[in-house]
Amino acid sequence: MSYSELYSDLVEMPGALLPIFHRIQERLGYVPQEALPEIAKALNLSRAEVHGVMTFYHDFRSEPAGRTVVKICRAEACQAMGANALVAHAEACLHTPLNSTSADGSATLEAMYCLGNCALAPAVMINGDLKGRVTPARFDALVAAAGKAVPA
Amino acid sequence: MIRVYVPRDSAALSVGADDVAAAITVQAQQRGLAVELVRNGSRGLLWLETLVEVTTPAGRVAYGPVYPEDVESLFEADFLHGGAHALGHGLTDQIPYLARQERLTFARCGITDPLSLDDYLAHDGYRGLRNALAMDAAAIVQQVTDSGLRGRGGAAFPTGIKWKTVLGAQAAQKYIVCNADEGDSGTFADRMIMEDDPFTLIEGMTIAGVAVGATIGYIYLRSEYPYAFDVLNQAIAIANQHQWLGENIQGSGKTFHLEVRLGAGAYICGEETALLESLEGKRGIVRYKPPIPALKGLFGLPTIVNNTISFASVPIIMDKGGEFYRNYGMGRSRGTLPFQLAGNLKQGGLVEKAFGLTLRELIYDFGGGTASGRPVRAIQVGGPLGAYVPASQFDTPLDYEAYVGISAMIGHGGIVVFDDTVDMAQMARYAMEFCAIESCGKCTPCRVGSTRGVEVVDRIIANQDRAANLALLRSLCDTMLNGSLCAMGGMAPYPVLSALNHFPEDFGIEAGELAA
Numbered sequence A: 001m002s003y004s005e006l007y008s009d010l011v012e013m014p015g016a017l018l019p020i021f022h023r024i025q026e027r028l029g030y031v032p033q034e035a036l037p038e039i040a041k042a043l044n045l046s047r048a049e050v051h052g053v054m055t056f057y058h059d060f061r062s063e064p065a066g067r068t069v070v071k072i073c074r075a076e077a078c079q080a081m082g083a084n085a086l087v088a089h090a091e092a093c094l095h096t097p098l099n100s101t102s103a104d105g106s107a108t109l110e111a112m113y114c115l116g117n118c119a120l121a122p123a124v125m126i127n128g129d130l131k132g133r134v135t136p137a138r139f140d141a142l143v144a145a146a147g148k149a150v151p152a
Numbered sequence B: 001m002i003r004v005y006v007p008r009d010s011a012a013l014s015v016g017a018d019d020v021a022a023a024i025t026v027q028a029q030q031r032g033l034a035v036e037l038v039r040n041g042s043r044g045l046l047w048l049e050t051l052v053e054v055t056t057p058a059g060r061v062a063y064g065p066v067y068p069e070d071v072e073s074l075f076e077a078d079f080l081h082g083g084a085h086a087l088g089h090g091l092t093d094q095i096p097y098l099a100r101q102e103r104l105t106f107a108r109c110g111i112t113d114p115l116s117l118d119d120y121l122a123h124d125g126y127r128g129l130r131n132a133l134a135m136d137a138a139a140i141v142q143q144v145t146d147s148g149l150r151g152r153g154g155a156a157f158p159t160g161i162k163w164k165t166v167l168g169a170q171a172a173q174k175y176i177v178c179n180a181d182e183g184d185s186g187t188f189a190d191r192m193i194m195e196d197d198p199f200t201l202i203e204g205m206t207i208a209g210v211a212v213g214a215t216i217g218y219i220y221l222r223s224e225y226p227y228a229f230d231v232l233n234q235a236i237a238i239a240n241q242h243q244w245l246g247e248n249i250q251g252s253g254k255t256f257h258l259e260v261r262l263g264a265g266a267y268i269c270g271e272e273t274a275l276l277e278s279l280e281g282k283r284g285i286v287r288y289k290p291p292i293p294a295l296k297g298l299f300g301l302p303t304i305v306n307n308t309i310s311f312a313s314v315p316i317i318m319d320k321g322g323e324f325y326r327n328y329g330m331g332r333s334r335g336t337l338p339f340q341l342a343g344n345l346k347q348g349g350l351v352e353k354a355f356g357l358t359l360r361e362l363i364y365d366f367g368g369g370t371a372s373g374r375p376v377r378a379i380q381v382g383g384p385l386g387a388y389v390p391a392s393q394f395d396t397p398l399d400y401e402a403y404v405g406i407s408a409m410i411g412h413g414g415i416v417v418f419d420d421t422v423d424m425a426q427m428a429r430y431a432m433e434f435c436a437i438e439s440c441g442k443c444t445p446c447r448v449g450s451t452r453g454v455e456v457v458d459r460i461i462a463n464q465d466r467a468a469n470l471a472l473l474r475s476l477c478d479t480m481l482n483g484s485l486c487a488m489g490g491m492a493p494y495p496v497l498s499a500l501n502h503f504p505e506d507f508g509i510e511a512g513e514l515a516a
C-alpha cells in the first residue's frame, strides 16, 4: 500500500515532516513503519533522519491505539489535586499500566505533562476531548460514555 | 431578544459547557422564550465554569458553576432577567476577583465572541495595527521598547531590543514565530488568549511583521491544544478574508502571511532554538547560541521568537502608547502579567495584575485559600523549572528581579499551590524525573544528571546512606546548574534545591542538621 496520497499536498511545504506525521496519524490512528521509507524519499531525507524525528516526539505512535484513548495529566498542578491517585484508579479501571494499551485493545492510557486545564484539575483527555474536575467516579462515567460512543 | 453567554473556552467545555448551552436552548424552546446564545470566551474565573451570563439593563449578570442539571432551576428563577438563584453572582464586572484585576492584554477576554471580527473591532481591536501602519518601522520598535515589555515566555528579555536586532538584520526573508508551546504545568494564559481572543495574537504578530519587515509568521502550537488549533485556524481565515492578513493589509501595501504549526508532545520544543528545529521538521534538539535566532533563526534567517502573551500585549501598547503600559508595574518589571492560579485552590483562574503584588494576595485574596481547606505549604512559581516557595516568602513582591533575589523565577506566571499533605521529597524526585523524560539529550549534565538525580532522591527517601546521598544530590544539582546548555538542565535543580532547603524535614533531615 502507498501512503503518499494521504500527504502529497504537504510535501512542498517548508518543514513538512511533522505535518505529514500528524496527517498520517490523524487518518490512520498511528504512523506505520512502512510509511517511513516513502516519506524519506518524498522529502529527500535519509530513513534514519525520518525515523529519528518520528521517535523523538511523544505524540507519534507506531502501533494502533486502543479504542478509547485516555490521556491523563500527571504534572504538578494536577498532582496537587490528586492526580497520582487518579492515575492508579485509571490503571485499575482500564486494566492497563500507564503508557500502554490494555490486552483486549479496549483502551490506551497515556501520561501527559499538562493539558492547560490546571485550574480545573485533575484533567484528562478522552478521545481528544478535554475533561476537568475529574474525580474517580467522574472518570468511570466519562470512560463508560466514551466506550459507548465508539463501536467496539 | 435576551442574550445569554456560554463560554466556548476549552476549560469550560471540559466541565460541560456544550451540554449547558444545549440545555438552555431546549429549555428556552419548551418555554417559548426567545434567547440569543453567544459562545463567548472565558472570563478566566475558572472555578465558576461553566459561567453563564445574561445581559440585563444593568449589565451582564453571572451564574456559576452551572451544570446541565441546574439549567431548569435557572429558568424557574427567571435568570433571563437576572433573577436570584443560589448560583448567582450579580453583575459580572463587580465580582471582586474580576473587578480587582488590571486587564490590559486580556481586556476583551470573555466579553466577546472570539471569532467575531465585528466584536473585536467594536472593542478596540486593530487600533494598534492601524497606528503601526501609519508609523515607520523604527518608531514601532521604539514604542515597544518604551513600554518596558519583557518576554513573557520565561526569560524576561526586553522585547523591543530583540525586535531592534531583527529590524537591523539584512535578509531577503525574515520570520515572526510565536512560541505557543506553553508546556509549564499551571499555565494556561497562552491557551486562553488563543481560544478566547485570537485576533489579539494575530494583531500582535502582524505588528511585529510590519515593524521588522517580516512577511511570514508561524504559530508553533503544542498539540495538547486542539481547540486552540481550531479557533486559530478559523480566526486566521477570517482575518485573511477581511484583509487583516495576507497581501496589502488594509490597503497599506504591507504583507503578512500567518500559519499555525503543531508540535508533537515535547516540552523542550518550548525552548526557542529547539522550537525552530522542530518547525524545520527536525528533532527538537537545542542549538548552540550564538548565533541568536534574531540573526540566524528559522531556516537560518532573522527571526523574532516571542511568547504568545508577549505578542498579545503589543496591540494595546501600540494603541495606547508605550508610556501607558509602562505606568503599570514596579522596578524593571513593567506592565501586567496574567498570573495563572492553579493546583489546590478554591478559586483557580486567570488574574491579570501589574507586577508588584504578592503571592499572599494572589492565593488568599483571589484564590480564596486551598480547595482542600488545609493550610498552604508550598507554591511552585514559574513552571516545572521554577522554585518551590515557602510561606516565609509569600510576601516577596512578584517582580522579576525580586524573585531572582530569592533564587526563584516568575517565568510564565504559573502559580501552583500545594497544601500540607504534599511530600516535598516526592516533588523533588518528580522534578528530576520530568527533566529526564523531557531532556533533548544534547548535553550530559542534563541527560544523565537528571536520571541520576531520580535515583539519588530515591535513596534519600529510602534512608540509604542519607548524608552521602544528600551531598551527592547537591553536587549533581551544581553540575546541572553550571554545565547544561539550556535552562532545562540548567534550572531543573531549582525545584529540587528549593524543596530541599525549605522543607528539609521531608528529606529526613532534622531541624538544625541542614548543611548549606
Ligand SMILES: Cc1cc2nc3c(=O)[nH]c(=O)nc-3n(C[C@H](O)[C@H](O)[C@H](O)COP(=O)(O)O)c2cc1C
Residues within 6 Å of the ligand: B150, B151, B152, B153, B154, B155, B156, B157, B159, B179, B180, B181, B182, B183, B184, B267, B268, B269, B270, B271, B272, B273, B305, B306, B307, B308, B310, B311, B486, B487, B488
Ligand atoms: C526548557 C524550556 C522550555 C521553554 N518553554 C517555553 C514555552 O513553552 N513557551 C515560551 O514562550 N517560552 C518557553 N521557553 C523560553 C524560550 O526559550 C524563549 O525564551 C521565549 O520563547 C522567548 O520569547 P519571549 O521573549 O517573548 O518570552 C522555554 C525555555 C526553556 C529552556
Ligand code: SF4
Residues within 6 Å of the ligand: B268, B286, B438, B439, B440, B441, B442, B443, B444, B446, B447, B484, B485, B486, B487, B488, B489, B490
Ligand atoms: S540542558 Fe537538557 S534540554 Fe537543554 S540542551 Fe542540554 S540536554 Fe538538551
